[in-house]
Amino acid sequence: METLTAALLSVLPRDSVITDPVRLRTYECDGLTYHRATPGVVVLPATAEQVARVVRLCNDFGVPFVARGAGTGLSGGALPREDGVLIVTSKMRAILEIDLPGRRAVVEPGVTNLAITEAVREQGYYYAPDPSSQQVCSIGGNVAENSGGAHCLKYGFTVNHVEACEIVTPDGDLVTLDRMDPGYDLLGAFVGSEGTLGIATKVTVRLSRTPEAVTTVLAAYESIEQGGQAVSAIIGAGIVPAAIEMMDALAIEAAEAAVACSYPAGAGAVLIVELDGPAAEVERQFAQLREICAGAFELRVAADTAERAAIWKGRKSAFAAVGRISPAYIVQDGVVPRTALPGVLAAIDRISAEHGIRVANVFHAGDGNLHPLVLFDDAEPGAGERAEVVSGAILDLCVEHGGSITGEHGVGVDKARYMPRMFSETDLDTMQLVRCAFDPDGLANPGKVFPTPRLCGEVPGVRKGVHPLVESGKAEQF
Amino acid sequence: MTVRQADAGDAVGGVLPRWVALPESVEEVAAVLRACAGRDLAVVPAGGGTKLHWGPPPERCDVLLDLCCLNEILEHAAGDLVVRAQAGVTMGALAAALAGEGQELAVDVPFPEGATVGGTLATATAGPRAFRYGTPRDLLIGVTVVLPDGTVARSGGKVVKNVAGYDLGKLFTGSYGTLGVIAEATFRLHPLPAARRWVRAEVDAADLPAIAAALAASQAEPSAAEVDRPEPGARPVLAVLAEGAAAESRAAELRELVGGGEISDAPPPWWGLISGDEVLVEVRFPATGLAAVLEAAERSGLALRGSVLSGRVLLESPGRDADEPALAGTVAELRRRVEAAGGRVNVLAAPHTGLDRWGRVSALPLMRRVKERFDPGRRMSPGRFVGGI
Ligand SMILES: Cc1cc2nc3c(=O)[nH]c(=O)nc-3n(C[C@H](O)[C@H](O)[C@H](O)COP(=O)(O)OP(=O)(O)OC[C@H]3O[C@@H](n4cnc5c(N)ncnc54)[C@H](O)[C@@H]3O)c2cc1C
Ligand SMILES: Cc1cc2nc3c(=O)[nH]c(=O)nc-3n(C[C@H](O)[C@H](O)[C@H](O)COP(=O)(O)OP(=O)(O)OC[C@H]3O[C@@H](n4cnc5c(N)ncnc54)[C@H](O)[C@@H]3O)c2cc1C
Numbered sequence: 001m002e003t004l005t006a007a008l009l010s011v012l013p014r015d016s017v018i019t020d021p022v023r024l025r026t027y028e029c030d031g032l033t034y035h036r037a038t039p040g041v042v043v044l045p046a047t048a049e050q051v052a053r054v055v056r057l058c059n060d061f062g063v064p065f066v067a068r069g070a071g072t073g074l075s076g077g078a079l080p081r082e083d084g085v086l087i088v089t090s091k092m093r094a095i096l097e098i099d100l101p102g103r104r105a106v107v108e109p110g111v112t113n114l115a116i117t118e119a120v121r122e123q124g125y126y127y128a129p130d131p132s133s134q135q136v137c138s139i140g141g142n143v144a145e146n147s148g149g150a151h152c153l154k155y156g157f158t159v160n161h162v163e164a165c166e167i168v169t170p171d172g173d174l175v176t177l178d179r180m181d182p183g184y185d186l187l188g189a190f191v192g193s194e195g196t197l198g199i200a201t202k203v204t205v206r207l208s209r210t211p212e213a214v215t216t217v218l219a220a221y222e223s224i225e226q227g228g229q230a231v232s233a234i235i236g237a238g239i240v241p242a243a244i245e246m247m248d249a250l251a252i253e254a255a256e257a258a259v260a261c262s263y264p265a266g267a268g269a270v271l272i273v274e275l276d277g278p279a280a281e282v283e284r285q286f287a288q289l290r291e292i293c294a295g296a297f298e299l300r301v302a303a304d305t306a307e308r309a310a311i312w313k314g315r316k317s318a319f320a321a322v323g324r325i326s327p328a329y330i331v332q333d334g335v336v337p338r339t340a341l342p343g344v345l346a347a348i349d350r351i352s353a354e355h356g357i358r359v360a361n362v363f364h365a366g367d368g369n370l371h372p373l374v375l376f377d378d379a380e381p382g383a384g385e386r387a388e389v390v391s392g393a394i395l396d397l398c399v400e401h402g403g404s405i406t407g408e409h410g411v412g413v414d415k416a417r418y419m420p421r422m423f424s425e426t427d428l429d430t431m432q433l434v435r436c437a438f439d440p441d442g443l444a445n446p447g448k449v450f451p452t453p454r455l456c457g458e459v460p461g462v463r464k465g466v467h468p469l470v471e472s473g474k475a476e477q478f
Numbered sequence: 479m480t481v482r483q484a485d486a487g488d489a490v491g492g493v494l495p496r497w498v499a500l501p502e503s504v505e506e507v508a509a510v511l512r513a514c515a516g517r518d519l520a521v522v523p524a525g526g527g528t529k530l531h532w533g534p535p536p537e538r539c540d541v542l543l544d545l546c547c548l549n550e551i552l553e554h555a556a557g558d559l560v561v562r563a564q565a566g567v568t569m570g571a572l573a574a575a576l577a578g579e580g581q582e583l584a585v586d587v588p589f590p591e592g593a594t595v596g597g598t599l600a601t602a603t604a605g606p607r608a609f610r611y612g613t614p615r616d617l618l619i620g621v622t623v624v625l626p627d628g629t630v631a632r633s634g635g636k637v638v639k640n641v642a643g644y645d646l647g648k649l650f651t652g653s654y655g656t657l658g659v660i661a662e663a664t665f666r667l668h669p670l671p672a673a674r675r676w677v678r679a680e681v682d683a684a685d686l687p688a689i690a691a692a693l694a695a696s697q698a699e700p701s702a703a704e705v706d707r708p709e710p711g712a713r714p715v716l717a718v719l720a721e722g723a724a725a726e727s728r729a730a731e732l733r734e735l736v737g738g739g740e741i742s743d744a745p746p747p748w749w750g751l752i753s754g755d756e757v758l759v760e761v762r763f764p765a766t767g768l769a770a771v772l773e774a775a776e777r778s779g780l781a782l783r784g785s786v787l788s789g790r791v792l793l794e795s796p797g798r799d800a801d802e803p804a805l806a807g808t809v810a811e812l813r814r815r816v817e818a819a820g821g822r823v824n825v826l827a828a829p830h831t832g833l834d835r836w837g838r839v840s841a842l843p844l845m846r847r848v849k850e851r852f853d854p855g856r857r858m859s860p861g862r863f864v865g866g867i
Contacts, residue, residue, distance in 0.1 A: 101691055102766040124695075146641050157639075159648075160616050175841050180762045180789075182824050182836045183864040184657075184845045185602075188615055188648025192641050212697035232557055238580060238669030278698050278731075280724035335637045339557035367639040368558075404640035411642055422642055423632065430623075430631035431644040437847040449643065 001040045004061045004085070008043060011053040016091070018042040027086055030073040031133075035413055039066075039080030046091040048166060048174055048201035055199065056172035058085055064443045067195045069110060069138030073145065074331060075412025077194045077448055087199060089140050095119055096202070103207045104163055109140025109200045113147075116205060125207045128155040131408070132316060140200045145410045146192030150243040150315075151274075153366035155208070159191040166202035170439035174201070189434055194410050195445040197438040213279040214242075215286050216308040219271040219296035220264035224248050224361070226295060227269035228342040231365045233292045234273065235338065239285050244366035245272040248345075250325075251318050251360040251373070258321030261314030264298040271296075271365070272315055318362040319373070326358070326375035328384070330391045334398035335407040338368040344397050348372060351397075357383070357390045369407035370398070396421065411449045419451055429454065479506045479547075488542050490522050491535030495542040502547040504564075504622060504630060504661045511659065512628030514541055514857060521626070522859045523655040525597025526568060529755070532601060532826045533654050534835060537861035543659065545596055551575050552662065553636070560619070560636050562664040565596030581667045584611035586750040596660045602652030603760070603826075605750045606702035606719065609694075609788040611668065615651040620664035623650055623657075626853045630661070638666045649848070655859040656867055657852045671721035675729035678717045678746055679739025683707070683776070686714065687769040689736055690786040693718060694765060698731040700787070706748050707782045710775070716786075717746050748783065752792055755827045757800055759793040759809065763821030770819035777815075778808050789821070802830040813837050836864045 008017050018024060019041055028036045040063070045051045058065045064084035071078055080086040089110035097106040100123055105116055113134040116127040130149035131137055137147070143165060148157040155161075164178040165187055175198075177187035190197050221227040227246055234244065247255065247263075247270045255261050263270050273289060275282045286301075293299055302308040322329050336344045345361065348370075352359040360373040372394055376387040395405050395418055405411070405418045419428060428450060436456035438444070479502055484495040496519075501507045514521050519540035524530055526546070548566035555561070556579040563572055569583075570590030576582050586605025587593045599621075604613035611617065620634030623646060633646035650660050681689060686705065693703050701721045707714040716736060720728040729741045752758065759780065763771045768786055775782045775793055784791025793812075800808065805828060813823045817837070825835040839845070842865045849856075849867045861867075 099766065102764045103694065104764070148639060152639065156612070156616065157641075159645075160612055169844065173843075175844060177841055180764075180822050181839055181841065182822065183652075183839045183841065184848055185615060185648045185652055186841055186844055186848070188651070189644055189646075191645075193644060209695055209697065209699075211699075235557065235559065235669075238672065240669065278722075278724060278728050280727045281699075281722045284723040335639050337555060337558040337560070337637055339555065364639070368637055369639045402635065403637050404635050404642050406642050407637075407639040408641060415642075419643065422635070426629055427631045427633065428643070430625065430629060430646065431633065433851040434644050434646070434649065434848065437851045438844065 004057065004063055005041050007057050007061070008041065008054060011057065012043055012045060012050055016044045016046065018044070027068065027071070027080055027088065030068070030071040030076060030078040032074050032076045032412070032414055035076040035079045037080050037082050039086035040082055040084050042086045042088060044088050044091045048168065051087060051199055051201050052168045052172050052174050054085060054087055055168050055170065058443055059171055059441070062441070064446050066445050067140065067144070067199045069141030070112065070136045072133045072137045073141060073412060074333070074409040075406070075414040077145065077410050077412035077445070079413050081446070089138060092201070100125060100207070104204055105207055106202060106204045107139055109138060109203060111139050113137055113139060113142055120207055124210045126210055127205055128161055128208045129158045132319070139203050139205065143191050143200045143203055144193065144195045145408070148408050150245055150364060153244060153364070154240050154242045159188060161206045162187065162191055162203060163206055164204040165190060165200050167198040167200050169198045170441070170444040194412060194449050196435060196449055198444060211276040213282040214274065214276045214308065215282050216302040216311050217273045217289060217293070218263070218300040218311045219273065219293045220267040220298040221269045221271065221296055223268040224345055225342055227271050228345065228365070230271055230293055230295065231341070232339065234289065237288055237292060239288060241273050241366065242276040243272065243274040245315050246270070246361070246363055246365040247315060247318060248361040250358060251362045252314065254321040254325045254360060255314035255318045257324040259313055259317045261310070261317070263314055272311055315362070322360055322373045322375060326377070328376055328378040330374040330387055332370070332372045332374060332391050332394050333406050333409040334370050334395050334403060336368045336370065336398050336401045336403035338366070340401040340403070341365065341368060344370070344401060347397055348394055351390055351393050355386045355390050357386050359390065364407070367407070368403065370394070413448050416449060416451045419449070484542060490539050490542065491531050493535045493539045495522065495539045497540065498542045498544055500544045500547050504548070504624065507543070507548070507624045507659055507661055508628040508630050510541070510543060511624055511626055515627050515855065518855065518857065520857050520860055523596065523600070523659045525566060525594030526592035528592040528597065529601060529827070533862040534831065536859050545594065545659070548661065554579065555636070556581060559667040560638070560664060561667055562620070562636060562662060563595050564662050565594060565660050567595050569593045569595065569598060576667060577670065580670050582670050583617060583665050584668045585614050585617065595663050599651045599660055599663060600653060600655050604788065604790055606704045606785050608790065609703070609785060610701040615648050617665050618647045618651060618663055619666050621647040621650060621660060622662035623659065624661050625658045626855065626858050634664065636664050654863045656849065656863045658858060671725065672723040673721070673725040673743070675720050675725040675741055675743055676717050676745050677729050677733045677736055677739050677741050678715065679736045680713045681716050681736065683714055683772055685737070686716070686772060686786060689716065690768055691765070692735045693732065694787050696732065696735055698728040700732055702785060703787045704749060705782065705784065705786050705791070706746070709781065710779050715746065717749060752783065752794060755794060756829060757795045757805065758827040759812065760824045760826050761791050761793060761812070761816055761821055763789045763816060763819060765789060767816070767819035767821045771816055771821060774812050774815035778812050780808070802832055805830065806833055809833065839864045
């Protein structure tokens with residue numbers, strides 16, 4: 001590490017290389033604080049060329065590297081390696097180009113998601129993917145995680161809004177992946193690869209036009225089942241709202257305690273539905289929505305921006321708010337087909353009761369993305385373990401119903417061990433072919449996403465026995 | 479499974495295979511590919527065969543893997559707006575089944591009776607509505623693929639929101655059958671819009687860039703805008719689509735931006751179609767490149783049709799036979815002008831072998847490495863793609 005540090009100092013300014021043990025500790029975890037490791041060395045490059053030089057040095061020394069944006073990841077994707085280099089993009093925060101006629105912006109990876117929207121809002125544009133962490137998370141992190149937000153039901157994810165990426169490949173080359181180029185869709189493969197296929201050093205994003213009208217509705221139901229039925233009815237009616245969010249009684253209680261959002265008293269479930277688009281279109285859909293939500297015991301419609309913010313306030317603060325009603329909690333992130341929601345929520349209730357662990361549900365109901373908050377008291381012996389069991393059982397439920405173990409937080413280090421529940425060994429080996437093409441030496445963020453990757457030289461799945469075609473006589477044809 | 483001797487009608491870009499295999503299940507696809515691997519036979523997958531002649535001819539082709547018998551719609555979860563289908567299902571059959579539930583896969587395919595799910599993904603062209611809905615890769619949420627050694631692998635799934643693992647679907651979309659076979663695909667769907675209205679008007683070519691910019695920025699949100707100019711120099715016809723419950727009033731708003739025109743509830747007859755594809759050149763460009771593309775197309779003497787909003791037009795030479803040097807010159811000149819405006823020129827179809835079909839590809843070395851990992855024996859459609867992959 002010491003010779004590597006010396007080499008790093010020869011390609012970076014002194015203040016861009018951190019070796020002081022106290023300062024290194026600042027980077028020992030991301031948003032998932034129970035995985036911690038002190039990085040071997042931290043670098044803060046200011047240009048793509050500097051990133052490339054650092055990565056080349058890592059290759060020379062055979063040392064792994066990990067990229068880090070804002071460190072808001074919730075799956076430990078940016079967890080550093082003690083034997084490696086942590087490459088932080090916080091000095092790469094320039095918006096390089098805004099091209100409104102071309103509806104695109106070119107930015108450095110450390111730029112925050114919200115900064116892009118802020119730069120173009122006054123001209124009537126915005127950047128559509130809106131993770132709840134958008135004030136702080138970086139666009140590089142968004143690309144790595146294929147982040148989405150409340151509005152991805154209608155507008156899609158990061159991958160649908162990125163036009164091109166300049167990357168430093170794991171062997172230190174600067175390469176541009178562009179949607180417009182002919183050839184394999186390497187950009188599509190890179191987005192969501194969690195820093196294991198290289199480091200994004202420049203991102204071209206698509207800008208969207210601010211919709212003409214937005215209508216936000218809050219519907220309160222006695223039970224979570226009724227809320228679920230309303231969601232199905234909305235989709236069944238052919239409406240694709242910009243967002244459909246849901247909270248259960250416990251989540252509402254937490255939000256109420258934290259931010260006094262004054263959601264309707266006694267609600268077993270609260271639904272937030274946001275319609276946007278051309279004014280005439282929104283008006284028609286709203287008329288339909290009113291009918292569909294007739295079963296709600298209270299319906300609030302935001303008349304202006306302030307009222308809209310008031311409706312969203314409880315939902316947006318729900319995660320942090322559970323801290324008010326529970327000393328400790330795990331935020332789970334799983335997906336089920338939307339129609340399976342009622343059954344899965346009932347099953348979560350049962351599991352929760354069985355283990356004596358409370359679960360608060362806050363979720364993106366429109367696309368079946370659950371964020372169960374598994375609450376426990378870390379002072380109580382065994383409670384943490386039981387919470388883990390409940391949390392894992394919820395993921396099993398998701399997979400059983402044909403869903404996913406992660407809808408937006410990524411696999412990272414946290415869920416690598418769950419990947420075999422969703423994918424076969426062959427599926428994972430096949431994904432490794434991509435990894436090996438980009439990163440034959442396995443230096444880019446090793447230990448993340450995949451439980452036990454084979455070495456790139458290894459031949460996976462040597463097949464034995466007689467070939468079925470030969471056996472059946474059909475192979476004689478060849 | 480049927481395996482038969484190939485005949486002249488089975489030629490791929492002039493290259494005659496020895497056998498045609500018609501597997502009826504994913505397992506049989508795997509079995510064929512394993513058998514071919516054991517004997518070093520080259521394979522070209524085929525869907526409806528509507529554009530098997532796109533791309534350079536394969537360097538060799540022993541087996542044509544015809545996927546027409548893999549034609550089952552496996553699951554239509556209407557409440558989840560998701561469909562899972564086998565590769566050989568035709569786009570027409572899929573659309574008909576989905577329409578029964580008031581839904582659609584939002585891609586435009588000109589030959590719905592012929593084009594298959596697998597072929598549509600493998601070539602990844604995008605039609606008019608890509609402006610609103612994205613290209614096929616944006617609507618694909620899960621795939622089952624069969625690798626050249628017979629390995630069957632899956633990625634993605636059947637939920638729209640899913641970030642677990644690498645997205646092999648994206649990689650196989652637009653891969654022209656050179657990485658393996660797409661066996662099954664799962665798509666996100668959209669509800670069929672309550673109404674559709676097209677605004678149609680003849681416009682001056684010189685006004686098109688400004689009109690396109692106004693349409694793209696319009697809060698009346700058009701789903702697509704297509705231009706048709708069958709003869710260079712002629713006045714182009716512009717058609718703009720509004721979809722939704724308020725399509726009528728929005729179409730009226732859009733007509734203002736176009737500067738007049740008629741509104742109808744049917745598309746113009748040429749919407750999303752191409753009259754022939756002896757020579758077919760695809761031009762992709764950023765929104766700001768439209769004026770340059772129009773001018774370059776005009777000079778090329780080729781007919782133009784395509785989307786002025788999503789930046790993808792097709793140029794063709796209907797009934798005109800360009801000889802190879804002339805076409806090569808035309809393409810080179812197109813490329814020079816279009817690339818200067820930030821765009822790309824790909825020759826999708828041409829009856830010549832010597833043409834540079836793809837132009838500059840910035841990440842070619844990485845693409846070669848991907849090809850080497852997936853198909854080390856170069857047995858899948860060898861030579862059909864960028865850089866001779
Ligand atoms: C309160 C809160 C709410 C959240 N809400 C959402 C939400 O609604 N939707 C959602 O999708 N996520 C959400 N997240 C998760 C997180 O904010 C996103 O995953 C975000 O994209 C991470 O960005 P970051 O800059 O913080 O990345 P980091 O945490 O620094 O890194 C995340 C991963 O990206 C890699 N990486 C970072 N930069 C680069 C780069 N330049 N090139 C290549 N790889 C890179 C890292 O190696 C790591 O694997 C939330 C997190 C918090 C704390
Ligand atoms: C003139 C013309 C204009 C078009 N315009 C549009 C348009 O505007 N919008 C649009 O969306 N589409 C467009 N298309 C695309 C086309 O209509 C179909 O979408 C489709 O791509 C053809 O499918 P196919 O089944 O006939 O494929 P084929 O012609 O059989 O095969 C096409 C290619 O895909 C490969 N392939 C086929 N099946 C598989 C598989 N299962 N796995 C791997 N590789 C496979 C083949 O090897 C070949 O390289 C156009 C086509 C033509 C000819």
